[in-house]
Amino acid sequence: MQRRRFLATSVSAALLLTGCGRWLRDDAGPDTAAPPEDPRPTPEPPEAPEAPSVVGEEPTGEQPDDGVAEDPELETEAPEPEPPEPGTPEVDPALYDAIPTEWGEAVTGVGRRLAGTSAIALTFDACGGPNGSGYDAALIGHLRHLDVPATLFVNERWLDANPAVFAELADDPLFEIANHGTRHRPLSVDGRSAYGITGTGSVDEVIDEVMGCQRRLTELTGTAPRFFRSGTAYYDDVAVRVVHELGLEVAGYSVLGDAGATFSAAQVRDALLGAGPGDIALLHMNHPASGTAEGVAATLPTLLDRGATFTTLGDHELA
Numbered sequence: 171m172q173r174r175r176f177l178a179t180s181v182s183a184a185l186l187l188t189g190c191g192r193w194l195r196d197d198a199g200p201d202t203a204a205p206p207e208d209p210r211p212t213p214e215p216p217e218a219p220e221a222p223s224v225v226g227e228e229p230t231g232e233q234p235d236d237g238v239a240e241d242p243e244l245e246t247e248a249p250e251p252e253p254p255e256p257g258t259p260e261v262d263p264a265l266y267d268a269i270p271t272e273w274g275e276a277v278t279g280v281g282r283r284l285a286g287t288s289a290i291a292l293t294f295d296a297c298g299g300p301n302g303s304g305y306d307a308a309l310i311g312h313l314r315h316l317d318v319p320a321t322l323f324v325n326e327r328w329l330d331a332n333p334a335v336f337a338e339l340a341d342d343p344l345f346e347i348a349n350h351g352t353r354h355r356p357l358s359v360d361g362r363s364a365y366g367i368t369g370t371g372s373v374d375e376v377i378d379e380v381m382g383c384q385r386r387l388t389e390l391t392g393t394a395p396r397f398f399r400s401g402t403a404y405y406d407d408v409a410v411r412v413v414h415e416l417g418l419e420v421a422g423y424s425v426l427g428d429a430g431a432t433f434s435a436a437q438v439r440d441a442l443l444g445a446g447p448g449d450i451a452l453l454h455m456n457h458p459a460s461g462t463a464e465g466v467a468a469t470l471p472t473l474l475d476r477g478a479t480f481t482t483l484g485d486h487e488l489a
């Protein structure tokens with residue numbers, strides 16, 4: 171075991187140094203982060219749907235490859251229960267015994283549109299992790315140039331990699347800061363997975379996933395974010411109820427803007443041209459090499475000319 175640890179650590183370091191660490195968990199020790207014996211080829215992103223602008227159940231909204239890799243060893247290692255952090259809201263004890271009946275992006279309690287407004291909400295996720303900690307400065311520049319507001323869902327891993335950029339964005343009144351989780355995990359009370367990423371495994375893990383990032387964002391900005399979106403945007407219905415008990419709303423989406431930053435600029439444009447009153451568009455701000463910035467820049471002037479207006483989530487109620 172000792173030798174395996176040494177090998178795992180050495181390979182991890184080598185991969186990270188060469189920028190090929192996408193297969194590695196960045197948030198666990200070597201016991202649970204053993205990489206493959208040989209570096210594997212980069213996987214292809216998921217196929218984009220034929221008609222991407224509005225989704226029903228297609229599992230393509232969030233980035234599949236930048237989170238916690240599936241690891242069967244996790245299943246056998248029951249984490250030690252830890253006392254809740256001071257200030258963590260108490261959740262209804264009945265939720266600890268509740269059995270989920272829904273799993274997906276559109277489960278009960280997820281707000282996917284804005285109520286009572288003709289405006290469109292653009293939301294940009296910053297997922298963090300080995301393959302997701304970039305910053306799309308061009309995208310943010312386009313939004314500022316056109317004075318288009320947006321809600322930015324920040325994961326704690328991205329925040330840790332981009333503290334100065336985060337401070338600048340949080341200070342800009344054009345942007346609303348929202349919570350995209352601590353380790354970017356699908357939100358489950360029984361360990362369900364999405365895109366091969368292991369979800370949280372209990373109510374307590376749900377609380378940690380939400381409140382870890384929530385505390386950081388609150389400390390840094392002085393304001394507790396109102397909205398949460400999980401890594402992968404997947405939930406079960408009990409986990410959503412837990413988020414509500416913690417005092418946050420769960421923000422889904424109605425327009426698939428960039429399919430985990432895999433869309434070309436033309437696909438982003440086509441998706442956004444389909445956005446209408448009350449829509450919430452989901453895109454990403456952490457992949458500067460993607461088509462997202464160019465697609466947004468190519469589309470916003472057209473939408474503005476049509477009379478479209480843009481808003482942050484926090485100015486409205488979710489529907």
Ligand SMILES: [Zn+2]
Binds near residue numbers: 297350400402
């Ligand atoms: Zn994400």
